[in-house]
Amino acid sequence: xxxxxxxxxxxxxxxxxxxxxxxxxxxxxxxxxxxxxxxxxxxxxxxxxxxxxxxxxxxxxxxxxxxxxxxxxxxxxxxxxxxxxxxxxxxxxxxxxxxxxxxxxxxxxxxxxxxxxxxxxxxxxxxxxxxxxxxxxxxxxxxxxxxxxxxxxxxxxxxxxxxxxxxxxxxxxxxxxxxxxxxxxxxxxxxxxxxxxxxxxxxxxxxxxxxxxxxxxxxxxxxxxxxxxxxxxxxxxxxxxxxxxxxxxxxxxxxxxxxxxxxxxxxxxxxxxxxxxxxxxxxxxxxxxxxxxxxxxxxxxxxxxxxxxxxxxxxxxxxxxxxxxxxxxxxxxxxxxxxxxxxxxxxxxxxxxxxxxxxxxxxxxxxxxxxxxxxxxxxxxxxxxxxxxxxxxxxxxxxxxxxxxxxxxxxxx
Numbered sequence: 100x101x102x103x104x105x106x107x108x109x110x111x112x113x114x115x116x117x118x119x120x121x122x123x124x125x126x127x128x129x130x131x132x133x134x135x136x137x138x139x140x141x142x143x144x145x146x147x148x149x150x151x152x153x154x155x156x157x158x159x160x161x162x163x164x165x166x167x168x169x170x171x172x173x174x175x176x177x178x179x180x181x182x183x184x185x186x187x188x189x190x191x192x193x194x195x196x197x198x199x200x201x202x203x204x205x206x207x208x209x210x211x212x213x214x215x216x217x218x219x220x221x222x223x224x225x226x227x228x229x230x231x232x233x234x235x236x237x238x239x240x241x242x243x244x245x246x247x248x249x250x251x252x253x254x255x256x257x258x259x260x261x262x263x264x265x266x267x268x269x270x271x272x273x274x275x276x277x278x279x280x281x282x283x284x285x286x287x288x289x290x291x292x293x294x295x296x297x298x299x300x301x302x303x304x305x306x307x308x309x310x311x312x313x314x315x316x317x318x319x320x321x322x323x324x325x326x327x328x329x330x331x332x333x334x335x336x337x338x339x340x341x342x343x344x345x346x347x348x349x350x351x352x353x354x355x356x357x358x359x360x361x362x363x364x365x366x367x368x369x370x371x372x373x374x375x376x377x378x379x380x381x382x383x384x385x386x387x388x389x390x391x392x393x394x395x396x397x398x399x400x401x402x403x404x405x406x407x408x409x410x411x412x413x414x415x416x417x418x419x420x421x422x423x424x425x426x427x428x429x430x431x432x433x434x435x436x437x438x439x440x441x442x443x444x445x446x447x448x449x450x451x452x453x454x455x456x457x458x459x460x461x462x463x464x465x466x467x468x469x470x471x472x473x474x475x476x477x478x479x480x481x482x483x484x485x486x487x488x489x490x491x492x493x494x495x496x497x498x499x500x501x502x503x504x505x506x507x508x509x510x511x512x
Contacts, residue, residue, distance in 0.1 A: 174362030190218035210235035240410035331361035342455035407453030446480025
């Protein structure tokens with residue numbers, strides 16, 4: 100098949116769509132990605148990129164076509180709005196000319212913003228190609244939950260845009276089963292909504308590393324390490340993480356290691372100084388995705404958190420799949436679907452979102468637990484991953500749906 104993927108984010112930015120695109124290419128499909136100039140998460144263009152230039156390139160056999168956009172900057176509201184709508188505008192104007200080939204199907208990847216669907220719908224109309232829309236974040240709910248938009252009339256207007264985009268797509272894929280009802284409430288037929296969770300790249304797998312870290316280990320010092328990997332943003336509830344670390348400061352063997360960056364990093368750094376948590380909480384910065392499995396293997400527990408909000412209770416953070424794939428025990432401060440996955444898999448301990456005391460108690464339980472019991476949790480998580488989230492399993496599923504759409508057949512759930 101000739102597959103066009105429309106996404107605001109793509110390599111060298113680190114998103115799961117990178118692996119899906121290369122996976123489809125490995126299966127013999129002709130894959131083209133229409134995307135923006137890379138600037139996430141730093142908020143400035145990656146080296147070698149700019150507003151102009153580098154329009155076409157190749158990534159592991161995937162043809163990449165780029166449109167200009169306004170970088171997100173420090174992530175303030177005004178810059179985010181400019182970033183979101185600049186890609187929608189330039190993408191809508193340029194996609195018909197730059198994506199001049201013929202395609203059998205279009206896949207839209209939407210981890211925010213919803214406006215990424217607009218260039219795809221223009222291409223659908225011009226090229227008469229079916230569109231699959233893969234929902235990672237619910238709009239307008241996420242805008243409200245993260246505080247990006249508080250205006251009631253503006254949220255209502257965004258809701259109308261979401262309704263328009265969903266209803267003009269041929270298939271809506273949702274990364275969490277709990278997304279189905281909100282999408283259907285916007286007028287989408289239940290038959291057009293299919294559950295398609297995130298997977299994890301093949302590099303995420305159990306690694307055998309000596310439990311005693313060698314002297315001078317460059318990754319993590321000795322002690323019990325709770326590792327958070329990913330975006331340092333408003334949704335991740337770092338207030339609860341730091342409060343839990345504060346409550347456990349007397350347990351000198353417990354370390355909290357944060358791998359990643361994001362627009363809340365400055366606030367986190369200042370809070371660590373204010374609370375005098377420098378001996379317990381360590382900001383390790385952003386590292387290449389290829390190094391993540393080794394960090395995970397050296398961790399005693401992996402941490403995933405989201406703010407307490409109804410919309411976040413519906414989602415499964417994509418880092419959960421990576422943690423499970425690496426067979427690491429998980430401590431989760433989540434509600435709803437994310438907590439269900441941790442509890443159902445037996446991979447760790449799930450506590451209420453936003454409850455710093457419960458998070459501290461959960462970490463303490465894991466800290467005092469025999470190592471072999473924690474390792475058994477990790478192995479249960481790995482088995483659950485293989486049953487529900489394994490890469491080849493999910494590639495086959497979306498591949499069949501694409502074939503059915505391209506052939507004009509209904510897709511089976």
